[in-house]
Amino acid sequence: MSSNAPATATIRIDDTGRESAVPLLPGTIGPAVADIRKLYGELGIFTYDPGYGGTAACESKITYIDGDAGVLLHRGYPIEQLAEHSTFLEVAYLLLNGELPSAGQMQEFDRGIRLHTMVHEQLRQFYNGFRRDAHPMAVICGVVGALSAFYHDSLDVNNPEHRRISAFRLIAKLPTIASWAFKYSLGQPFMYPRNDLSYAENFLYMMNAVPSEPYQINPVLARAMDRILILHADHEQNASTSTVRLAGSTGANPFACIAAGIASLWGPAHGGANEAVLKMLAEIGTPDAIPGFIARVKDKNSNVRLMGFGHRVYKNYDPRAKIMQRTCHEVLTELGITGDPLLDLAMELERIALHDEYFVGKKLYPNVDFYSGIILKAMGIPTSMFTVLFAVARTVGWVSQWKEMMEDPSQRIGRPRQLYTGHARRDYPMRAAAE
Numbered sequence: 543m544s545s546n547a548p549a550t551a552t553i554r555i556d557d558t559g560r561e562s563a564v565p566l567l568p569g570t571i572g573p574a575v576a577d578i579r580k581l582y583g584e585l586g587i588f589t590y591d592p593g594y595g596g597t598a599a600c601e602s603k604i605t606y607i608d609g610d611a612g613v614l615l616h617r618g619y620p621i622e623q624l625a626e627h628s629t630f631l632e633v634a635y636l637l638l639n640g641e642l643p644s645a646g647q648m649q650e651f652d653r654g655i656r657l658h659t660m661v662h663e664q665l666r667q668f669y670n671g672f673r674r675d676a677h678p679m680a681v682i683c684g685v686v687g688a689l690s691a692f693y694h695d696s697l698d699v700n701n702p703e704h705r706r707i708s709a710f711r712l713i714a715k716l717p718t719i720a721s722w723a724f725k726y727s728l729g730q731p732f733m734y735p736r737n738d739l740s741y742a743e744n745f746l747y748m749m750n751a752v753p754s755e756p757y758q759i760n761p762v763l764a765r766a767m768d769r770i771l772i773l774h775a776d777h778e779q780n781a782s783t784s785t786v787r788l789a790g791s792t793g794a795n796p797f798a799c800i801a802a803g804i805a806s807l808w809g810p811a812h813g814g815a816n817e818a819v820l821k822m823l824a825e826i827g828t829p830d831a832i833p834g835f836i837a838r839v840k841d842k843n844s845n846v847r848l849m850g851f852g853h854r855v856y857k858n859y860d861p862r863a864k865i866m867q868r869t870c871h872e873v874l875t876e877l878g879i880t881g882d883p884l885l886d887l888a889m890e891l892e893r894i895a896l897h898d899e900y901f902v903g904k905k906l907y908p909n910v911d912f913y914s915g916i917i918l919k920a921m922g923i924p925t926s927m928f929t930v931l932f933a934v935a936r937t938v939g940w941v942s943q944w945k946e947m948m949e950d951p952s953q954r955i956g957r958p959r960q961l962y963t964g965h966a967r968r969d970y971p972m973r974a975a976a977e
Contacts, residue, residue, distance in 0.1 A: 551576050553585065560585055571606060588959040598779075600787060601950070604637055604942055605778045612858035616776060617641070625865045630771040630935075631655060631741050634713060637776055637942040658714035659735035659744065662692040665719075669726045678723040678930045679808045685719050686712075687801035697795045699948055708796040709941045716934045717741070721748035724927055742768035745934065749923070762876040763921055766869050770917065773862045773910055774932050776939025778855075782806040782813065786940045787947050788956040796944060803940045804933050813929040813936075816915035819850040820884070820925055828883075829890045840900055850912030851895055852904070862910040870913045873920050885916055 549568075554561035562584040566574040575598040578589055591597045606615040614621040617636050624633055628642075635643045635651045643651060668688060672681050689711070690697060696707040722732045725748075733748045743764045751757035777783070785806035789799040807813035826835050838846040853860055874885065892908055895901045918928055947953055 549574070553581065555585060555587070572608065588961075590961050594784070594958075599784065599956070600779065600947065601952075602779070602943065602946060603640065604946060605776045605939070607778050607855050609853070609855035610858060612861050614777070614861050621773065621861055622865060625769050625772050625862075628772065629740070630768050630775070630938075633772050633775050634938040637938055638709060638945065654710050655714045655741065656737040658710045659718055659737065661689075661715050661718050665689075665692065666722075666732065669722060669732075672726070674727060674729065676727070678720070678727060678926055679804065679933070681723040681726065682716075682719050682930060682933060683801055683804045683808070685723070686716070686804060687798055689715070689797040690795045693797070699790075699793055699795065705796070705945055705948060709945060712796065712800055712937055712941050716937045717745040718748060720927075720930045720934050721745060723930065724749050727926070740764065740768070742771060760876065762872060766873050766917060766921070769865065769869050770914060770931065771935040773865060773914075774935035776936070776942060779943075780812065781809070782936065783940060783943050786944050790944045790947055791953065791956040796941065799944055800937060800940055803936070807933055807936065808929060813932045815849060815909075816911035816918070816932075817925045817928045819888075819911055819915045820919060822847075822849040823884055823887050823891070826887060826891070829887055832887075832891055832894055836894060836898065848895065848901070848906060850915075851901065851908055852906040853909045858905065859907040860909040863908045863912060866910055866913040866917070867908075870917050870920075873917050877920055879920055882920070884919070888912070888916055 549566040550563040551566055552561050552563055562581055564581065565577045567577050568574045582588055589597070604617065606618075607613065616624060616633065617640055619636070619642075624636075628636075631652055632643060632648060634655075635648065665685060665688065668685050669681065672684075693708075693711060696704040696711065698704045718735050725732050731753055733751045733753075735744050736747055737744075739747055739759065743759045746759065746764060746767055747757055779787075782803040786799045786803040789802040790796070794802075810818050826832060835846070836848075838844045839848045870885075874880070874882065879885070892912070895906065895908075915925070915928060918931065919925070923931070
């Protein structure tokens, strides 16, 4: 065998002695993956992996996570460096195009986003069809899905120019759509986007400004919002990203795919986790109630969970959490919030959990949701909008992953298999005709 031949893993069926040499495909970094595409044809078996925790469903060059080491890279750049030195739109360009932009490229990209921040005026009428107390995620899911009814000129998913225009439209319009959902819930007038503001500044403006008085942008809060957007921009093949890819594999238009991603993100185990953190803290109430709460978390017969700690991938400190913790203190200091009961409670809960042998042994470290909810609450954003902000940020990642998938020549329609455990074939009972 040639020394250049790929490594393989052998799968053998003991009863028959049949075996298959499965190629091992190496990544740039991280573990190799076993290519099982021919396994059924050679051995007549499928693999079984509920939740796809051990399955690579695609090849990607966008984001890399090492959960054991607490590493998150976007196109090779550590998230810590991007959050410190970059901007959200620069990270968006990086995720979409693979490289950081030159000054000229960044100027052109920024201009392209600004030109698409408006939405079709008829979309305003969509909001009137929702109840005022409708959850904003329900609103934006519906409105984003409806975009395909207004922008017919960019629906050919096989046309690179259509994909480019759709990417601009989605990234640019989500803050407008999201802020209007917020304004609708308050009964306040919609604020149109201002193209003289940065992406984060414009988002804060549309959410907080009113026509009757000028709105002053706070640079500390704008930078905090920009950082929050960066930290949520992409996170590899999570549930909502996988949903976007699966929907996109059918050839569905990009607006429908992103609406599907928004629906998936809505789940409390995914995008709703930071909202769940605040609900948990409110239920605990005071620091002296923490020991009792911790005891219930440890109780196997209890359904109580420690929200904001642990992660499906990270088995170390979530690198985004450290940045969010620092941002949290910056925002609270800027707003003059000292001795906030919720923050004090969160800090004490973090201290206890990080030193408790039970949580340390299970590697339940704080994740990005633990602090983001506190920051957004301090900025006056209600909990119902937390997941919406997540969707605004993650749209960049979804669009980047969708675009990469559509440009992949090996792309096929998604079709998971199953382990069937229902009835075998049985015949319909022949009953005698009623007399």
